[in-house]
Amino acid sequence: xxxxPSRRPPTLRVFRYRxxxxxxxxxxxxxxxxxxxxxxxxxxxxxxxxxTFVAQTVPFEGTTHSNELCFIPRDDHCDILSIHADSxxxxxxxxxxxxxxxxNDLAAAVACGRLRFLDxxxxxxxxxxxxxxxxxxxxxxxxxxxxxTDVTDALEHLGFSRExxxxxxxxLSEASTNAVMHGGGRGTLRLMRLDGRARMVVADRxxxxxFMNWFEAPGGSQxxxxxxxxxILEHIDDVAxxxxxxxxxxxxDQHPRRPEVTPxx
Amino acid sequence: xxxxxxxxxxxxVIYLAGEMDLDCVDLxxxxxxxxxxxxxxxxxxxADVTFIDSSGTGIFVRLCLDLQVAGxxxxxxxxxPVVAQVFDMLKVYxxxxxxxxxx
Numbered sequence: 345x346x347x348x349p350s351r352r353p354p355t356l357r358v359f360r361y362r363x364x365x366x367x368x369x370x371x372x373x374x375x376x377x378x379x380x381x382x383x384x385x386x387x388x389x390x391x392x393x394x395x396t397f398v399a400q401t402v403p404f405e406g407t408t409h410s411n412e413l414c415f416i417p418r419d420d421h422c423d424i425l426s427i428h429a430d431s432x433x434x435x436x437x438x439x440x441x442x443x444x445x446x447x448n449d450l451a452a453a454v455a456c457g458r459l460r461f462l463d464x465x466x467x468x469x470x471x472x473x474x475x476x477x478x479x480x481x482x483x484x485x486x487x488x489x490x491x492x493t494d495v496t497d498a499l500e501h502l503g504f505s506r507e508x509x510x511x512x513x514x515x516l517s518e519a520s521t522n523a524v525m526h527g528g529g530r531g532t533l534r535l536m537r538l539d540g541r542a543r544m545v546v547a548d549r550x551x552x553x554x555f556m557n558w559f560e561a562p563g564g565s566q567x568x569x570x571x572x573x574x575x576i577l578e579h580i581d582d583v584a585x586x587x588x589x590x591x592x593x594x595x596x597d598q599h600p601r602r603p604e605v606t607p608x609x
Numbered sequence: 610x611x612x613x614x615x616x617x618x619x620x621x622v623i624y625l626a627g628e629m630d631l632d633c634v635d636l637x638x639x640x641x642x643x644x645x646x647x648x649x650x651x652x653x654x655x656a657d658v659t660f661i662d663s664s665g666t667g668i669f670v671r672l673c674l675d676l677q678v679a680g681x682x683x684x685x686x687x688x689x690p691v692v693a694q695v696f697d698m699l700k701v702y703x704x705x706x707x708x709x710x711x712x
Contacts, residue, residue, distance in 0.1 A: 485631045485632040486632070489630065492628075492660070514695065521630065521662065521663075521664050524631075525631070571663050571698075572662075574698075578698065
């Protein structure tokens with residue numbers, strides 16, 4: 345028996361199946377599973393066994409609601425991205441991309457290894473790495489501007505070309521603005537050096553990311569966040585994200601030179 | 610930080626300089642208001658803009674669309690590469706119309 349979703353706005357959920365496990369791990373979001381766990385486990389095992397990307401649309405009969413699911417095999421685990429969508433609401437104005445496109449963008453980034461969703465243990469491991477270069481508070485737009493200037497200088501010392509600095513600092517600005525706008529007003533940025541890369545860690549203690557704001561077109565109802573994460577996924581080599589009711593941490597790893605794009609991506 | 614200087618040439622021209630981010634919303638709107646009633650075209654000159662992100666872009670797009678509704682034509686000129694790349698990525702030309710960017 346499927347339960348009709350409550351009238352919450354569409355949200356992204358991420359689950360993880362580890363090879364051999366009998367239950368799923370909740371990585372992003374909370375509340376009930378979008379479907380019976382047995383179905384999700386079966387699809388996740390199939391995706392992992394065959395090392396194939398699996399997409400499922402599961403409609404709620406007699407309604408306009410559906411679950412859009414992507415199963416993405418990665419080494420010893422399978423990440424499951426789920427968006428609970430009401431097809432009547434799938435398009436928010438002419439310029440807003442559909443939820444399905446958002447899901448596919450995120451799934452493609454996970455499949456290419458450019459986006460990782462971190463559970464709390466993985467986040468703790470990642471945060472222990474690297475050598476600190478600088479730290480900036482993020483409390484308002486002035487501190488974001490200061491962070492841009494300081495990081496630009498630091499990236500130059502780390503051997504980033506001008507073009508590479510510009511696109512990296514643009515992404516940093518997007519992440520930092522999001523932390524200021526939606527992150528409870530007290531964020532931090534830390535720049536680390538890690539294996540020849542720059543690692544930028546933008547953390548806040550806000551209520552967790554509202555994923556559906558991520559891809560809003562510029563000039564939409566909320567001018568603040570137009571397409572910010574689209575820019576980040578486009579330009580940053582490796583993005584890792586942990587988000588929940590205790591806050592959001594975004595880790596942006598960038599090489600001084602743009603890596604060769606692998607053919608599968 | 611962004612600064613805006615209004616010059617009354619053949620049309621009112623707003624010369625922007627500095628960084629266009631979340632902070633520029635009030636400055637842009639106040640400067641446009643100074644143009645006053647009666648103008649049917651306003652030109653934004655981007656030559657000295659050194660940075661723009663999606664927030665700055667969103668504010669520019671919103672301003673364009675609002676002025677279009679009010680019957681005022683907004684024209685953007687002297688777009689430097691650092692701005693053009695972001696506008697391109699965010700499909701600004703399709704959002705506000707190519708006529709905003711006369712070649």
